[in-house]
Amino acid sequence: MLSFSDLKKNLKKDITSLTPVKVALLADSASQFINTAIRGYGVELGLKLELYEADYNQIEQQVYDPTSELYAFAPSYIVIIQSTEHLLHSFYKEDNRAGFANEVIAKTADLYTTLSQRLKTQVIINTYVEINDQVFGSYAAKTKTSFLYQLRKLNLGLMDLAVENTGLHITDLASLSSFKGYQNTFDTKMYINADMVFGIDFLPAIGQSISQIIASTLGKSKKCLVLDLDNTLWGGVIGDDGMENIMIGSLGMGKAFTQLQLWCRELKNRGIILAVCSKNTLEIAQEPFISHPDMVLKLDDISLFVANWENKVDNIRYIQQVLNIGMDSMVFLDDNPFEREMVKSAIPELTVPSLPDDPADYMLFLRELNLFDTASFTEDDKDRTEQYRQQAQRTSLQNNFANEADYLASLDMHSRVNAVDKFTLPRVAQLTLRSNQFNLRTIRYNDADITEISNSKDHFTLTFNLEDKFGDNGLIAVIILKKTTEDNLFIDTWIMSCRVLKRGMENFTLNNIVQVARDNGFGKIVGEYLPTKKNGIVKDHYQNLGFTQNGDVWELNTDNYINKQTFITGKQ
Amino acid sequence: MATEQIITQVNDIFKDVLENDDIVLTPATTAADVEEWDSLNHIQLIVAIEKKFSIRFTTAEIYTWKNIGDMCAMIAQKTQK
Numbered sequence: 339m340l341s342f343s344d345l346k347k348n349l350k351k352d353i354t355s356l357t358p359v360k361v362a363l364l365a366d367s368a369s370q371f372i373n374t375a376i377r378g379y380g381v382e383l384g385l386k387l388e389l390y391e392a393d394y395n396q397i398e399q400q401v402y403d404p405t406s407e408l409y410a411f412a413p414s415y416i417v418i419i420q421s422t423e424h425l426l427h428s429f430y431k432e433d434n435r436a437g438f439a440n441e442v443i444a445k446t447a448d449l450y451t452t453l454s455q456r457l458k459t460q461v462i463i464n465t466y467v468e469i470n471d472q473v474f475g476s477y478a479a480k481t482k483t484s485f486l487y488q489l490r491k492l493n494l495g496l497m498d499l500a501v502e503n504t505g506l507h508i509t510d511l512a513s514l515s516s517f518k519g520y521q522n523t524f525d526t527k528m529y530i531n532a533d534m535v536f537g538i539d540f541l542p543a544i545g546q547s548i549s550q551i552i553a554s555t556l557g558k559s560k561k562c563l564v565l566d567l568d569n570t571l572w573g574g575v576i577g578d579d580g581m582e583n584i585m586i587g588s589l590g591m592g593k594a595f596t597q598l599q600l601w602c603r604e605l606k607n608r609g610i611i612l613a614v615c616s617k618n619t620l621e622i623a624q625e626p627f628i629s630h631p632d633m634v635l636k637l638d639d640i641s642l643f644v645a646n647w648e649n650k651v652d653n654i655r656y657i658q659q660v661l662n663i664g665m666d667s668m669v670f671l672d673d674n675p676f677e678r679e680m681v682k683s684a685i686p687e688l689t690v691p692s693l694p695d696d697p698a699d700y701m702l703f704l705r706e707l708n709l710f711d712t713a714s715f716t717e718d719d720k721d722r723t724e725q726y727r728q729q730a731q732r733t734s735l736q737n738n739f740a741n742e743a744d745y746l747a748s749l750d751m752h753s754r755v756n757a758v759d760k761f762t763l764p765r766v767a768q769l770t771l772r773s774n775q776f777n778l779r780t781i782r783y784n785d786a787d788i789t790e791i792s793n794s795k796d797h798f799t800l801t802f803n804l805e806d807k808f809g810d811n812g813l814i815a816v817i818i819l820k821k822t823t824e825d826n827l828f829i830d831t832w833i834m835s836c837r838v839l840k841r842g843m844e845n846f847t848l849n850n851i852v853q854v855a856r857d858n859g860f861g862k863i864v865g866e867y868l869p870t871k872k873n874g875i876v877k878d879h880y881q882n883l884g885f886t887q888n889g890d891v892w893e894l895n896t897d898n899y900i901n902k903q904t905f906i907t908g909k910q
Numbered sequence: 911m912a913t914e915q916i917i918t919q920v921n922d923i924f925k926d927v928l929e930n931d932d933i934v935l936t937p938a939t940t941a942a943d944v945e946e947w948d949s950l951n952h953i954q955l956i957v958a959i960e961k962k963f964s965i966r967f968t969t970a971e972i973y974t975w976k977n978i979g980d981m982c983a984m985i986a987q988k989t990q991k
């Protein structure tokens with residue numbers, strides 16, 4: 339973990355090239371150091387956080403006064419930090435002790451509702467650091483009128499509130515401080531003299547948590563974990579020791595590796611792609627995955643298994659190309675500092691944690707890094723491993739066909755086309771938040787925005803599923819169309835998942851867009867490409883589809899449009 | 911520990927926390943003499959000094975210091991115990 343001084347030094351760096359994000363910070367305690375910690379950690383994640391810090395203890399005033407500085411600043415994120423110490427004072431003033439938590443939850447819900455009505459913003463609140471005020475001693479855990487009981491109820495209530503509101507996020511100070519211990523998170527002198535409720539050594543953890551939430555809602559989250567094998571996923575060297583002697587399960591310090599494997603499998607079930615990159619002979623390296631009884635991870639859990647004697651830099655580049663995801667969304671775990679250094683210096687965008695020397699420390703270390711923060715979780719995420727495995731099968735089939743049309747025809751593709759509905763809404767929002775490559779304008783929408791768009795008379799939405807003989811790719815494309823004039827239909831959003839590239843999906847999608855335009859009497863479709871660092875692959879998208887350039891935009895007349903060839907059959 | 915040695919170590923902490931390598935402390939130096947030494951940085955300085963010398967100051971003790979000399983005398987006293 340970085341120190342507070344490191345974070346201060348980050349702010350002296352030249353960060354003009356980083357992504358600017360406007361953040362407002364409201365707190366009921368003195369927040370100058372929290373401000374520094376959030377901005378300082380943001381730099382680590384490639385963010386230039388422009389922060390408005392409200393005056394001391396001005397949360398309600400800033401939120402409820404529509405003319406406040408907060409609204410003038412119009413931030414994309416609002417961070418509200420409330421302290422257990424101040425909560426305790428309110429609790430002591432409260433007559434109805436047993437109803438205290440519900441009252442605070444209701445107040446918080448009202449703050450959030452007010453903010454989300456007045457601003458297009460994401461709100462980050464904290465759970466309260468959990469302490470027992472020792473008025474009841476141990477009995478506090480046995481009565482609803484104790485501070486401890488109300489505090490825990492409050493924390494759970496805040497989490498429920500976040501479950502119900504997609505724009506509300508939680509920086510979980512309760513679990514962060516239990517990780518560090520309250521004595522290491524609270525500095526009595528700083529509190530008494532300056533009303534600062536977090537000690538210097540706890541501030542980096544807060545900065546990390548908040549800036550990670552911001553980064554993941556901006557789509558900067560990790561998608562793939564690449565694993566070394568020997569002494570990373572099991573103890574020992576499979577090629578030398580043989581399958582019976584590697585440490586996993588009850589053998590030697592096998593427990594440490596079992597723990598790590600269990601964690602990897604949980605990540606996989608949450609939608610993180612697992613890949614293997616190991617210096618080994620493939621058959622030998624795969625053997626434990628197939629027949630070792632104590633292995634948690636099986637061959638099916640690994641989307642891409644690379645074991646050979648080439649160097650790891652090339653192998654990781656190969657994995658990245660096959661999966662077709664950004665290098666900055668990948669994490670590489672390897673116990674060998676030499677390999678790590680080589681990979682890290684060749685591919686600086688890749689995250690390469692410095693695993694501790696003792697495998698017993700692996701899990702504690704990895705949990706603290708919190709590498710896999712996410713802003714959402716949908717049913718679709720669970721199937722991702724299977725989808726990437728199918729992708730690898732398609733790649734091998736493709737090599738057997740002489741021409742592309744024969745190959746595409748052999749895939750037997752069907753696509754379900756629908757408007758956004760309540761089932762697809764979370765996935766649609768997620769695609770707008772996360773897709774960076776095949777994304778023409780990179781406009782981000784949260785669930786509430788998509789609901790609004792799908793209810794609007796001036797918008798048309800299309801979602802596409804794609805199935806083929808290898809399986810279901812899930813929801814892989816989103817179109818949002820906006821009426822700009824009586825005759826013009828503007829393509830506000832065109833996003834496609836990169837896993838269905840080169841399948842003729844673009845043609846099929848355009849045919850459907852033209853259909854919508856014709857059905858609703860639009861003569862012209864207008865497209866626009868807004869370049870970012872990552873969406874270079876769609877630079878010539880509209881040109882390739884036969885649109886004509888007109889200034890900054892691309893146009894297509896619907897009257898004389900002839901449906902493009904496609905090997906995809908549509909179904910409702 | 912000799913007072914001079916303590917001043918040198920405290921000086922290093924000041925340079926690091928205040929991010930200014932030109933700071934030269936003497937026993938007579940006060941907050942008014944060092945530009946970056948404001949109340950916020952003061953908090954960070956105390957925490958860093960406590961950590962460096964493995965000691966704890968009480969709030970009342972901190973209030974009694976008038977200059978660097980007072981601060982270092984107290985460090986000397988606490989580290990002798």
